[in-house]
Amino acid sequence: MGKIGYARVSTTDQDLSLQLAALTAAGCxxxxxxxxxxxxxxGRAELRTVLDFIGNGDTLVVTRIDRLARSLGDLQDIVRELKAKGASLxxxxxxxxxxxxxxKAFLDMLGVFAEFETNLRRERQMEGIAKAKAAGVYKGGKTRIAADEVRRLAGEGMGPSAIARQLGIGRASVYRLLSPRKAISQDDRRPPDVPS
Structure with missing residues (x-):
């Protein structure tokens, strides 16, 4: 019988430290x-690991339910899976x-509001896009990387770092576009995820 904590943020620039501290304080x-x-x-591998690992008498601990699920359907599926295993949330x-x-009742109410908030956000975003299109401001996403230009510069002997600097793109994008067409030069052996 134990407490298993689960923390989540949406983007890589967000910080998990407050959630981790709260879960540690809760005895996870x-x-x-x-x-x-x-x-x-x-695609949430860590959540899947927790749900596979958790057993009878265990408790899944989160700081807030929106860290666990943003749709009522997903939340209910998780709670059903926990219940089937004899675990609680x-x-x-x-x-x-x-x-x-x-x-349980409070969980259901919060789940409805979390899903409602997500749907409202999506509607506002779509309304904003529609207004921008009507005003002639929004043209849709532009292609940010000119693949032909990357290949042309590489063909002229320019290295991936220099191409990335010249075009204002990440080196990982250059490597992705050139692979496996161009071998990495000795000067460009840093991993592609390291910013130039």
Missing amino acids: GVIRSEKITGSTVT VATEQPIDTGTAAG
């Missing part, structure tokens, strides 16, 4: 964390404990 012996969108459970910042009737 194991904490898994990831930086990935919560709009779906697909607790949120440190919300009165949620699926081991109690009141906690």
Whole structure:
């Protein structure tokens, strides 16, 4: 019988430290964390690990339910899976404990509001795009990388770092476009994810 913590933020520039501290303070012996969108459970490897590992009598602890799921369907699926395994869900910042009737009811209400908020955000975004299109301001996403230009510069003997600097793009993009067409020169052996 143990507490397993799960922390999540949506983007790599967001900080997990507050969630991790709260989960540690809540007595979690194991904490898994990831930086990935919560709009779906697909691709969330750490969450999947927790759900596969958790067992009878264990408690999944999160700081808030929106760290776990942003759609009511996903939240209900997770709670059903926990229940089937004899585990429960607790949120440190919300009165949620699926081991109690009141906690279950509050969880359902919060799940509805989390999904509602996500849908409102999506609607506002689409309205903004429609207004911008009507005003002739929005033209859609532009192609940021001229693949032909990258290949032309590489063909002229320019190295990936120099190409990235000249075109104002990341070196990882240059490597991706050139691979496997161009071998990496001795001067460009840093990993492609290191900013130039």
